[in-house]
Amino acid sequence: MTDPASRPVTALLRELAEAGVPAEASPRRRSEYSYDASNxxxxxxxxxxxxxxxxxVAAVAACRASGTAVIARGGGTSMAGNAVGPGxxxxxxRHMDRVLAVDEEAGTVDVEPGVVLxxxxxxxxxxxGGRRTFAPDPSSRNRATVGGAIGNDACGNHSVRYGRTSDHVAEIDLVTSDGARLTATETGIRATDPADLFSVTRAEALAASLARLAQENLSxxxxxxxxxxRQVSGYHLENLLPEKKFNIARAVVGSEGTWAVVVGARMKLVPKPASALLVCLGYADVxxxxxxxxxxxxxxPAAVEGTDEAIVATMRHRRGSGSVLGLPKGRAWLFVDLDGDDAASVRAQADRLLTRLAKNGRLVQGRAAADPAERASLWRVREDGAxxxxxLASGGESWPGWEDSAVAPERLADYLADLRELLAEHELTGVMYGHFGAGCMHIRITYDLRSEEGREVFRAFTHRAAELVVRHGGSLSGEHGDGRARSELLPLMYSPEVLAAFSECRRLWDPAGILNPGSMTDPDPMDAHLALAGxxxxxxxxxxxxxxxxSAGTDPWVHAVQGCIGVGRCRADGGGVMCPSYRATRDEKDSTRGRARVLQDMVRGARTVEEGWRSEEVREALDLCLACKACSTDCPAGVDMATYKSEFLDHYHRGRRRPLTHFSLGWLPRWLKLTGRLPGIVNAVLTTPLGKVAAAAGGLTTKRALPRFASAREWRREIAEAGVRAPGAAGEDAAVLFVDTFTRGFRPEVAGAAARVLADAGDAVECAADACCGLTWISTGQLGTAKRLLAKAxxxxxxxxxxxxxxxxxxxxxxxxxxxxxxVHTEQAERVAARVRSFAAHLADRVSAGWEPSPARPVPQRAVLQTHCHEYSVFGATAQRTVLEAAGVRDIVDANGCCGVAGNFGFxxxxxxxSMRVAEHALAPALRATDHDVAxxxxxxxxxxxxxxxxxxxxxxxxxxxxxxxxxxATSPTAPPTRDRHTEETEEPR
Structure with missing residues (x-):
C-alpha cells in the first residue's frame, strides 16, 4: 500500500535535497517525532x-513554497503539545547546540538554539570561574534547550529569585516564514545582517506595524x-508598550514558534551565590x-518548590526506601532554597525561618538539609515529579492537560482548596507539585484518556478549571505555554480585543501562515489528536x-509501552546511566523515548509503523538498545526497554533467520560446556588468524580480543580450596553462593575469592552451580529457551x-x-527471586549489620568503580562503594555510566x-584520568x-x-590472575 504521506512530501524532500538540507521521512522517524511530552x-x-x-532558511523557503507547516523543536519536552505538528x-x-561565546564583562552568552540548559x-x-551562571532551571534542564525555553518562556525551580526566561534575553536571532533574518532586541528589531536589504526592509515594516498594534491597544x-x-498564557504583548521600551526580544519569548524560528540568542547571566542551603518543610497537605x-x-528565598505524598511514595516504591533522604514528617513538602554570601548567615536565616513557621502553626516538621547527598536526593524527588x-505506586495513572496553571502566590492556598473540590466533583485525583513560591502548580490528573467517556470528562473538567483559575486572577499557563492543551481556552482569560491583537500580531510575523499551526490563534480543539485515543x-x-x-481494561503490552510520557530524561547528557546509546549518537531513535514512541505507534497500528511484531521499523529502533536496564531505574516513568526489546525480538524472529550472534553469543552457556573440556586448544586457536575467522563467522567483531576460556574443573577446584560445603551441609543459616556461567567459564578465580569473602563476612557458605539464569537467551529474545532454563533454576x-x-x-x-x-509465572519463581542478592549488595547488607572487611593484603587507596548496569538497575548503585569504603578505600572514582559492552552488544x-563510543562517556575518561596502579x-x-x-x-x-x-x-590488587592451570586443563568436568 502506498503511504498517503508520501505524495505531499515527495516534492518537499526533493527541494530540500537540492538545497543541501537532507530531510528524513521514514516511517520510524515520523513516529519518533509524532509526540512530545504532552497528551x-x-x-x-x-x-x-x-x-x-x-x-x-532553506528549509523554511521550501515549506513556504509548498504551504507546508514548520515546527521548531528543541528537546521535545513540551507538556502542552507545543512541539508536534503536521509538517x-x-x-x-542534534547539531545547532553550541555555546558560541561567553562575555563575562557584558554579562551575556551567545548560543545556538539547541544547546541544553x-x-x-x-x-x-x-x-x-564559577562567578556567573545561567539562571532558568526547569526540572527538564538537562535535556530542554534554550530554543524551547524561549518558545514557552520556561522558568524553573529558582524562578522566585530569577523569574522567567523572558527576564534573561538580550537579543534573539530569528528566521521568519517569508525568509527574513531578523534580530529582536530590548528596544526594537533589526536585520541580522545590515547588508541584507530584504531583511532591513522587513524589520522596518514589522517594527512600524507592531508599534501601531500597541498604540491601538494601549488600554x-x-x-x-x-x-x-507567572502570566505566561497568550502572547506577551505588554512588552510592546512605550513604558516597556518596545522590548521585542521579550515579546518573542513565549510565542511558541508561531511568529518566527529561533536560530540564535544572546542570553543574560547572573551572579552565582557563594553559599546555599535547602530547608525542607513537612505539612499535613498541600x-x-x-x-x-x-x-x-x-x-x-531563591526557590520555594513543593510536592505531595503520592510522588514521594512512588519514588520509594520504584527506587527503594533509601531513594528519599532527609524528608521530614508530613504528607506534603516544601523545598526552600536559601542562599547568601556565607554559610553561617544562610544557616541563621534558615533557623529564623523555621522559628517563624512554627509560630504559624501549620508546619508539621522542618529541617535544614546540609548534607549534599540529602540535598540531591530531595531535589531529585521534585525534579522527577512529572x-x-x-x-503511581497506587497503580493509577495521571496525565497533563491542566498541569501548569498559576495564580498570585498569596492566592495559591484558596485556589488549591477550590481545585480539590472541582476534582472531587469530577471523581478525579490531582497529583500536585510545582513552583509554590511563584504560585505555579504542576498538577497531573487521573483522566481516562483511553475512553470516549473519559475524554468527555477531560474536556469538561479542563474547561471548568480554566474558569476557576481566571476567577482567582490567574493564568492558564505558568511556564509550559498554551500549545494544543490550552489555546482553545484563551477566550476565557482574555477579551475579544486582546484575542484579535494576538491574531493580528501572528499574521504580521508569519504572513505565510505556516509556523506551528494548531496553537495559540485558530487552535485545534484541546481534545483533538489525543495520543491515547484510537x-x-x-x-x-x-x-x-x-x-x-x-490498569483495568488495557492490554498489558499496550499499557507497558505507553509508560513513556516523553519527559526525555533518557536524553540527558549526565546523571544516571540511561540512555547510553543516545549519549553516543545524539539521535532521537537511540533514546529510550524514541524507541518507546515507535512501539506506541506499533500498538496503534499507525501507518508510520505497521505490521506489529513483524515491524522492521521497530526492529531498527531497538537495534542500538544495549539492554542495560538502566531506564527501568533512571526513567521517572519506569520504562523498561530491555524487557520490551527482548519480548519484541522473540516475536519478530519467529519463522525468520536469526542473526549469527544469537547463536554464537545467545547460546554461549552451551558452547562453554564444550570449551570447558578443551580450553587449552580453544585458547590456542583463538590467538591465530583462524580465531578471527571463527569470530567473523559468528558475527563477532574482530576488533575486540575474545576472552580466554577456563577449564570446567577450575571453578570446582577454587570452590574446594575455599572450603565451601556441599549442598545441604551448611545448615539453614548459610548463604548459597551461586556460581554463574560467566564465572565458571571465564574467571573461575572469582568463585574462590567470593567464597572466602563470604566466610569472612560471617556466612557459612554453600555452593550452587547446576543452573543457568538464561541471560544470553533473554537478551537475544529467545524466550522459550530462557523460560525453560529459568524454571529449572x-x-x-x-x-x-x-x-x-x-x-x-x-x-x-x-x-x-x-x-x-x-x-516463569509460579510461586516457586517468586520465592527464589526474593532470595537473590548480588555479591556486592549482600556484602553491603553485612556492612550495615556491623561487618568490617579486613583483607589480608592492603586494599588500594584509590580505585575506579565501574558498576554493572544490571547491578545499578536492580540492586542499586551504592553497594560496591559502601563495601569499598568500609574496607578502607578512600578515593573512589565513579565511572557512573554504561561500559558499552552490555553482554553480547559490544562483541x-x-x-x-x-560500544566504544559509549565507553567514552564515563569509563574511558576515568581510566585515562587515573594512573595504571589504580585498581x-x-x-x-x-x-x-x-x-x-x-x-x-x-x-x-x-x-x-x-x-x-x-x-x-596476585601480588597486588591490580595484578592479573594467573591462568596456567585452567588454560591447560583438558579433563572433563566431574
Whole structure:
C-alpha cells in the first residue's frame, strides 16, 4: 500500500535535497517525532536536523513554497503539545547546540538554539570561574534547550529569585516564514545582517506595524497583561508598550514558534551565590503548605518548590526506601532554597525561618538539609515529579492537560482548596507539585484518556478549571505555554480585543501562515489528536508477565509501552546511566523515548509503523538498545526497554533467520560446556588468524580480543580450596553462593575469592552451580529457551529456606531477581527471586549489620568503580562503594555510566563502534584520568572485558578479589590472575 504521506512530501524532500538540507521521512522517524511530552500525537511529514542558519532558511523557503507547516523543536519536552505538528519538524538539539561565546564583562552568552540548559550553565560557570551562571532551571534542564525555553518562556525551580526566561534575553536571532533574518532586541528589531536589504526592509515594516498594534491597544494591554508573576498564557504583548521600551526580544519569548524560528540568542547571566542551603518543610497537605508561602517569601528565598505524598511514595516504591533522604514528617513538602554570601548567615536565616513557621502553626516538621547527598536526593524527588506521578505506586495513572496553571502566590492556598473540590466533583485525583513560591502548580490528573467517556470528562473538567483559575486572577499557563492543551481556552482569560491583537500580531510575523499551526490563534480543539485515543483493542500475547503494571481494561503490552510520557530524561547528557546509546549518537531513535514512541505507534497500528511484531521499523529502533536496564531505574516513568526489546525480538524472529550472534553469543552457556573440556586448544586457536575467522563467522567483531576460556574443573577446584560445603551441609543459616556461567567459564578465580569473602563476612557458605539464569537467551529474545532454563533454576534453588542466594555475576543476579518471576509465572519463581542478592549488595547488607572487611593484603587507596548496569538497575548503585569504603578505600572514582559492552552488544561486529563510543562517556575518561596502579573494580564480566580493551595493562577486578583474605596468586590488587592451570586443563568436568 502506498503511504498517503508520501505524495505531499515527495516534492518537499526533493527541494530540500537540492538545497543541501537532507530531510528524513521514514516511517520510524515520523513516529519518533509524532509526540512530545504532552497528551498529543500529530504525525509530521518529515524531520530535518539543521546544522546552520542557512539550512533553516532553506528549509523554511521550501515549506513556504509548498504551504507546508514548520515546527521548531528543541528537546521535545513540551507538556502542552507545543512541539508536534503536521509538517516539517526542525530538530535543533542534534547539531545547532553550541555555546558560541561567553562575555563575562557584558554579562551575556551567545548560543545556538539547541544547546541544553544544563550544558549552558556548566559552560558559563567554567568560563567565568564559577562567578556567573545561567539562571532558568526547569526540572527538564538537562535535556530542554534554550530554543524551547524561549518558545514557552520556561522558568524553573529558582524562578522566585530569577523569574522567567523572558527576564534573561538580550537579543534573539530569528528566521521568519517569508525568509527574513531578523534580530529582536530590548528596544526594537533589526536585520541580522545590515547588508541584507530584504531583511532591513522587513524589520522596518514589522517594527512600524507592531508599534501601531500597541498604540491601538494601549488600554487592553495595560489592563490584561502582567497581573501575576507567572502570566505566561497568550502572547506577551505588554512588552510592546512605550513604558516597556518596545522590548521585542521579550515579546518573542513565549510565542511558541508561531511568529518566527529561533536560530540564535544572546542570553543574560547572573551572579552565582557563594553559599546555599535547602530547608525542607513537612505539612499535613498541600493547602497548608501553600498558606505558609507568603511567610516564606518574606525571607527572600531563591526557590520555594513543593510536592505531595503520592510522588514521594512512588519514588520509594520504584527506587527503594533509601531513594528519599532527609524528608521530614508530613504528607506534603516544601523545598526552600536559601542562599547568601556565607554559610553561617544562610544557616541563621534558615533557623529564623523555621522559628517563624512554627509560630504559624501549620508546619508539621522542618529541617535544614546540609548534607549534599540529602540535598540531591530531595531535589531529585521534585525534579522527577512529572514522570513519577505518571505511574503511581497506587497503580493509577495521571496525565497533563491542566498541569501548569498559576495564580498570585498569596492566592495559591484558596485556589488549591477550590481545585480539590472541582476534582472531587469530577471523581478525579490531582497529583500536585510545582513552583509554590511563584504560585505555579504542576498538577497531573487521573483522566481516562483511553475512553470516549473519559475524554468527555477531560474536556469538561479542563474547561471548568480554566474558569476557576481566571476567577482567582490567574493564568492558564505558568511556564509550559498554551500549545494544543490550552489555546482553545484563551477566550476565557482574555477579551475579544486582546484575542484579535494576538491574531493580528501572528499574521504580521508569519504572513505565510505556516509556523506551528494548531496553537495559540485558530487552535485545534484541546481534545483533538489525543495520543491515547484510537488505539485498537487487541490482545498482544507476551512471555513477560506485565500485568502488575496494568490498569483495568488495557492490554498489558499496550499499557507497558505507553509508560513513556516523553519527559526525555533518557536524553540527558549526565546523571544516571540511561540512555547510553543516545549519549553516543545524539539521535532521537537511540533514546529510550524514541524507541518507546515507535512501539506506541506499533500498538496503534499507525501507518508510520505497521505490521506489529513483524515491524522492521521497530526492529531498527531497538537495534542500538544495549539492554542495560538502566531506564527501568533512571526513567521517572519506569520504562523498561530491555524487557520490551527482548519480548519484541522473540516475536519478530519467529519463522525468520536469526542473526549469527544469537547463536554464537545467545547460546554461549552451551558452547562453554564444550570449551570447558578443551580450553587449552580453544585458547590456542583463538590467538591465530583462524580465531578471527571463527569470530567473523559468528558475527563477532574482530576488533575486540575474545576472552580466554577456563577449564570446567577450575571453578570446582577454587570452590574446594575455599572450603565451601556441599549442598545441604551448611545448615539453614548459610548463604548459597551461586556460581554463574560467566564465572565458571571465564574467571573461575572469582568463585574462590567470593567464597572466602563470604566466610569472612560471617556466612557459612554453600555452593550452587547446576543452573543457568538464561541471560544470553533473554537478551537475544529467545524466550522459550530462557523460560525453560529459568524454571529449572527455580526448581534447583528452591530448597524450602529463605537463605540468601548470592550471585557472583551481577547480570545473572539481576536475571534471577527480576526476569525469573516475570517469565516463569509460579510461586516457586517468586520465592527464589526474593532470595537473590548480588555479591556486592549482600556484602553491603553485612556492612550495615556491623561487618568490617579486613583483607589480608592492603586494599588500594584509590580505585575506579565501574558498576554493572544490571547491578545499578536492580540492586542499586551504592553497594560496591559502601563495601569499598568500609574496607578502607578512600578515593573512589565513579565511572557512573554504561561500559558499552552490555553482554553480547559490544562483541557484535555491527555494534563495536557504538560500544566504544559509549565507553567514552564515563569509563574511558576515568581510566585515562587515573594512573595504571589504580585498581579498577568491575564486578560485571562485560565491564571487565571493556577495561581489557581500553587499558590492557590494568585488568578489571571483582570486588571479591579486592577483599579476598586468602588470595595468593596476585601480588597486588591490580595484578592479573594467573591462568596456567585452567588454560591447560583438558579433563572433563566431574
Amino acid at each position: 498529543y500525537r500529530v504525525e509530521p511529514l518529515a524531520v530535518v536536523f539543521p546544522r546552520t542558519v542557512d539550512d533553516v 516539517l519538524v526542525l530538530d535543533f538539539s 544544563a550544558a549552558l550553565s556548566r559552560e558559563v560557570e567554567r568560563a567565568t 487592553a494591554f495595560r489592563l490584561e497583561f502582567g497581573r501575576i508573576p 493547602v497548608d503548605a501553600a498558606r505558609d508561602v507568603p511567610t516564606i517569601l518574606e525571607f527572600s 514522570g513519577l506521578s505518571s505511574r 488505539v485498537p483493542e487487541r490482545e498482544w500475547r507476551t512471555s513477560f508477565d506485565l500485568r502488575p503494571a496494568t 527455580a526448581e534447583a534453588l528452591d530448597d524450602g529456606t529463605d537463605r540468601p542466594i548470592v550471585v557472583v555475576e551481577p547480570s545473572c543476579a539481576a536475571a534471577l531477581r527480576k526476569d525469573l518471576p516475570e517469565l 557484535e561486529a555491527d555494534h563495536y563502534d557504538v 579498577v573494580l568491575t564486578d560485571g564480566f562485560s565491564c571487565a572485558r571493556q577495561v581489557d580493551q581500553l587499558d590492557p595493562a590494568r585488568p578489571g577486578l571483582h570486588l571479591a578479589q579486592v577483599l579476598d583474605r586468602g588470595a595468593t596468586r
